[in-house]
Amino acid sequence: MKERTFNTKALLIATAASVFMVVLVFYGSRKLQNFDAALVTYLFGTLFAFFGVVYRYTVWLQRPPTWMYFKRGINFLFTGKVFSHLWFLTKESVENIAFQKFIYPRGKYRWIAHFCIAIGCFSAFAITFPLTFGWIHFTLAPNSISVYEAHFFGFKVMDFELDSIMAFLTFHALNWSSYLVIIGSLYYLRRRLTNPGLIATQTFEGDLLPLLLLIAISVTGLCLTYSYQFMKGFAYDFLAVIHAVTVIMFLIWIPFGKFFHIIQRPAQIGAHIYKKEGMKKGIAICKETGKPFATQLHIDDLKIVTKQLGFDFSDDEGNSHLDLSPEGKRDRLAKAHLKARLEGGNLFG
């Protein structure tokens, strides 16, 4: 596939988004008053990841097929019955993004393992990103020595008693995430090391490294808790550095590697909306088999997209190979082959 490696538009958008993010960090932490300086390396890692994600996303959106889906998806969403569309979007987001239901038919344990990793990662993101940005911080309630207050963007959102169950769950939230991530990642690591089909097609950096990184982050993170709670802070500094290194490797790997699928996945909902709306506009009938096979919208759009990509499956009379269903295309090939063999004077040879 022909693609340029440098993309000015993406560079500008990613830079603008990153600057906006820095501004949000500055004001979200009340002019750095609530910013935790110990987390500054994480902040730079996160900003780099953010820049990379926006850059890659923009490059990705510029590809003709992606842009077609994006454009159509947004169009459908905001024309006609907007509320009905937004309800569909919400339902699809819960099913496909939050619960990843499409993985379940591929394997029950695969789904459970993926769900563990997803919940672990989402909760860890929800906690660590705002903490790193200085958007969340904790203080003791005024005139109290046992009530803790959580602030978001400098506004108080909740409080709880120290030594309460709530405090235990909150302070150890990242540990719960770690356990979930470790359980899921170990399952997938085992699968990748034993499934012959995966062994044949996987790559270290694409498939194994992400799992190893997830496990490394979770284990070193848990070690920090164990170190200060049960081992009198043994090797705490060392563990803190190792943990930071693994997390930052993970962050800068998000835009380039496997973790980009987290950002990409909502496109699946776009494809569902596209199909649903396309059905209303008519179904394409295969010119070879006479059977319905896709939405007419899909076939018409594909004709545009293939042309944009430099493919032309039409002839001078206006016939297009794309008007055939997959089965119809196979039939045409077999018939063309039969014709060529008959013209050659021998069916076999």
Next chain:
Amino acid sequence: MNIANYNKNEEFFVDLQRCIGCKACEMACAECETNGQESMIHVNYVEREVTIQTTVQVCMHCEDPVCANVCPADAISQDEFGVVHTANTERCIGCSNCVMACPFGVPKKMEEYDLMMKCNMCYDRTSVGKKPMCATVCPSGALFYGTRAQIEEMRPNSTPVNSFLFGKERVNTKVNIMMPKGSTELRIF
């Protein structure tokens, strides 16, 4: 990725007229480890009432794969041997662009998984120097995997062709179709 033992001297040669529609390849295909017990090869009857023609279709592994080009999620990749791999499970969004764009009608949308799957020339086998499952079981020689010298000896009156014309589009592939001797291309329409 296991690339150590891929045999670059062996190629795929398909002869549709030799296909007897027995579907042994379908059964064998499901044994391929990379598809997870799903059969990817297509065997269809063509105009059953008037002809005994069947189609047998493996992925042709195009030099510039349309499926990968039209994929909005960058889920389909081609390796250094020219093998076009099935959709990357974490990227594929199940949109069916590849299914509808492939000129050979190869990719399958697995509705239940919301995922496209296709033949990847039994990469678990070919990457270690073995032949694809379908080619090892075909009883009539419609699917043959071996060297050029072998096929020339077996089919002295045929020529392997890997250039196909669909309207104005010429598609060159890694997989060959056996044609009358001296042919250089197959025009579909």
